[in-house]
């Protein structure tokens with residue numbers, strides 16, 4: 001099995017692209033196949049080297065590796081040879097219509113209640129007319145002559161599919177400036193690279209019909225290539241995702257501190273009835289089943305993904321977290337805070353609570369209570385039993401209980417209403433800091 005993931009380096013990868021990359025990677029691992037990373041960078045105006053680098057970095061972050069990397073810009077000679085082959089077979093024909101002429105023709109056909117597809121006017125040109133156009137300084141663009149038969153395939157996700165080629169304009173494969181269009185390069189690459197399975201988004205279904213025709217014209221056997229088109233992923237509100245407008249980018253998630261295992265686990269299970277399980281592709285390949293992926297479109301629910309992230313952090317060992325924790329963080333600190341984190345980066349806030357500064361809260365009317373708290377503060381050394389000993393003593397002295405007893409203390413000591421268990425935090429903050437914060441709260 002030989003697969004490819006073929007993004008255009010025109011922006012930062014988003015979660016929709018990631019789903020496709022992950023499914024390709026899962027299949028490659030599962031079937032001991034090869035995955036090729038192919039940068040579809042024929043759009044020279046929009047493609048940028050930093051986006052190409054970003055794609056590699058994001059994929060690595062997701063735990064995806066590839067057998068080789070290819071860039072379409074390096075392969076123009078191959079496309080030129082393939083175009084010659086099609087010209088010789090009479091399947092790639094020159095056209096001279098300008099944009100305005102084509103627009104006019106489309107409008108005319110619409111007025112006549114005909115589908116607004118290209119009328120193959122140029123196909124009727126004689127050699128003499130062609131020579132004259134060239135003499136007059138015109139440069140042709142080249143269209144592929146689509147066949148009459150509908151193209152059918154058994155899609156790995158969508159089931160039986162067909163594209164009626166007679167309802168589509170003959171596609172331009174070579175522009176007047178000699179550059180090649182993505183549709184064409186894609187087929188030449190798939191054929192020459194021996195791709196056996198194409199797994200991509202549903203936005204390519206019509207392309208598939210056209211590409212199968214070109215594939216065959218170039219000598220490929222359409223029976224030897226399989227397709228699976230996954231429904232497009234949308235934003236939570238159903239809005240479309242696009243690299244060009246920077247939607248839900250992996251880069252941002254990486255910066256925000258999302259764990260790749262949470263994102264991969266969430267995307268690998270999306271649209272299936274399986275319970276998501278966190279992990280990288282190599283961990284999840286065994287349980288993945290492409291036939292279980294639903295045909296209906298799926299929404300990216302950040303809350304569900306974050307729930308996975310949270311679960312993952314709660315179970316993460318200190319050793320695994322260590323490199324990304326603030327300098328000086330100890331296993332006791334990690335065990336105290338990990339259950340309260342949505343993202344690992346938030347550990348920094350709790351590190352400030354135990355080892356740095358907090359913004360002192362205003363605790364109106366709590367002066368007397370906090371003075372008493374200071375007076376009953378147990379002597380060092382402190383451990384996880386200190387909190388209950390202290391609050392027991394305070395309860396006796398003030399007759400407060402429940403929230404009235406605990407909340408002012410939590411606020412004065414952490415600056416937050418909620419957070420990790422105080423019994424764990426207290427010894428980490430330490431007697432000196434606790435006393436200092438209580439004094440500050442009393443005088444505020």
Ligand SMILES: Nc1ncnc2c1ncn2[C@@H]1O[C@H](COP(=O)(O)OP(=O)(O)OP(=O)(O)O)[C@@H](O)[C@H]1O
Nearest residue numbers: 007008010016017020200201232233241242243244
């Ligand atoms: N919303 C989406 N959901 C699932 N797959 C998608 C989505 N958008 C793109 N893909 C797939 O991602 C792969 C890479 O495609 P491509 O680089 O063209 O992405 P794109 O987001 O459509 O880019 P652009 O916004 O630059 O057109 C293709 O297989 C494509 O089908």
